[in-house]
Amino acid sequence: MTDKISIALKSITKNKNRNFLTMLGIIIGIASVICILAIGDGFTHTVTKGMGSHNVKNKVTLQWESKSVYDTDGGFTKNDASALSSVKGIDHVKLASSVVEAGAKVQYKTKNVSIGLNKQPKHLKLVKGTYLPLDGDSSGVYISEYLAHKLFKKNALNRLITIDGTVFVVQGIYRVGTMDYRPDAYVSKTTFKQLFANQISKDQAKLYVTSDANKKQVGKRATKLMKKIGEQKKTGTYSVSNPDQISKQFTKILNDITYFIAFIAGISLLIAGIGVMNVMYITVSERRKEIGIRRAFGATSGDIRNQFLIESVVLCIIGGIIGIIFGYIFVSIINTFLPFKAVITPYAIILSLAVSTAVGLIFGFIPSNKAAKSELVGLLKEE
Structure with missing residues (x-):
């Protein structure tokens, strides 16, 4: 050869x-x-x-979805979580949200803009300003170039804006890439939790199952229970969510x-x-x-x-x-x-x-x- x-x-x-x-x-x-x-x-x-990966080895995610596109404030309550914890095969329950950002109204003088808002990430590349951690109930805010263009004609740094009635100081401006998604503004974690977190409904119940349990059967039992006694059963529907399958x-x-x-x-x-x-x-x-x-x-x-x-x-x-x-x-x-x-x-x-x-x-x-x-x-x- x-x-x-x-x-x-x-x-x-x-x-x-x-x-x-x-x-x-x-x-x-x-x-x-x-x-x-x-x-x-x-x-x-x-x-x-960007869609994220999901560890579903010992977890079943139960999803609540509103029957009306105009009413999305429902979800799982603490009583629902307590009831789900008693289902056979479930070790413990954590409530979460599929939406990680809150909606808010921003005002500067006579201009009003509806935005998505979230807590400050660990890293954020700015095009203007200096990136520093927003500690505690800081009044600082980082805004996107889009929002800066909407509110201000010139430099937006150190300007005062009002978000849902609370005054904030613009500390920096960041750019959102073509393939990236970011909200329009970031505030400190403490401020987000105090002022905006209550807007995000808990529409997911993460059911952590025991090692000897059948996840499929646990999901069926949990869904059946919520359809029977769920506090938001009249305004929404319950189903088992499989995000990894959708991603695949x-x-x-x-x-x-x-x-x-x-x-x-x-x-x-x-x-x-x-x-x-x-x-x-x-x-x-x-x-x-x-x-x-x-x-x-x-x-x-x-x-x-x-x-x-x-x-x-x-x-x-x-x-x-x-x-x-x-x-x-x-x-x-x-x-x-x-x-x-x-x-x-x-x-x-x-x-x-x-x-x-x-x-x-x-x-x-x-x-x-x-x-x-x-x-x-x-x-x-x-x-």
Whole structure:
């Protein structure tokens, strides 16, 4: 096998220009597939990361949903949590909210804007101002560029604004990226808890189950109980929520779209394959003397077929490797313009090499088979 690969490489280097032009289609096709898969995988990773991951190993999430789009203030109460704790298989219950930010009204002079507001994060990159922790019941607030533009014509730093009747001082302005989501303002954790946390309803009950319990059965029993005695049963409905399943389905849809687009781009490899077949036909025609000599010295049809087939595969694999290298370069350039990071996965590289090999095998077989079936008598007559 090593000898055959060595012969194949020598044959390819004899006609560098012709073989490079043949590989060009493979290079472009593989580079395109690498770029598309990298962009798709990067986008999927960014979106699913934003959706968050959920540890559901020993937890069942019960969701309350309002029957009316105009009334969303209901949810689970402390009495509901106490009742759920008594359900067989449940160790303890924690109430939470699917909405992590509060709604508020901001006023500056005669301007009024409705915003989403949350407690200060650990890290926040500012475009103006200095980022410092807002301790205790601080009156400081960080606002987005969008809100600053809505309220102020010029510099917004150190200006006084009113949020739901409470006066705050603008300490900094942050930018919201294209692929990011942030509320319009951040206040200290203490201030958020004192003034705004009561606006967020507890529409989720996280049921932590015992190790010997069946989560599916626990979810059914808890849902049945809430439908019977839940304090908000008249204004809403109860159901078991599976956020990880939704995330997996969404990821699958994004991956399917990426693979479909990559398949469309990969059609160019068919054209490249035809070019490979053409150059292999020319190679076979040029080397009929070599084929005749090898046959005269005892080479079988299988030996001849394998030699030319290996040559076709090696040609395509070299093109595939160069295509992967160019794909890396193009992805690095593209990442400077994308709002997220395109990621080249090992799967994309393996797929590219597999496709390159397949193109060499499929489109190199017919010319190789023609060389193998050449009659020794006919070859000698030509000489």
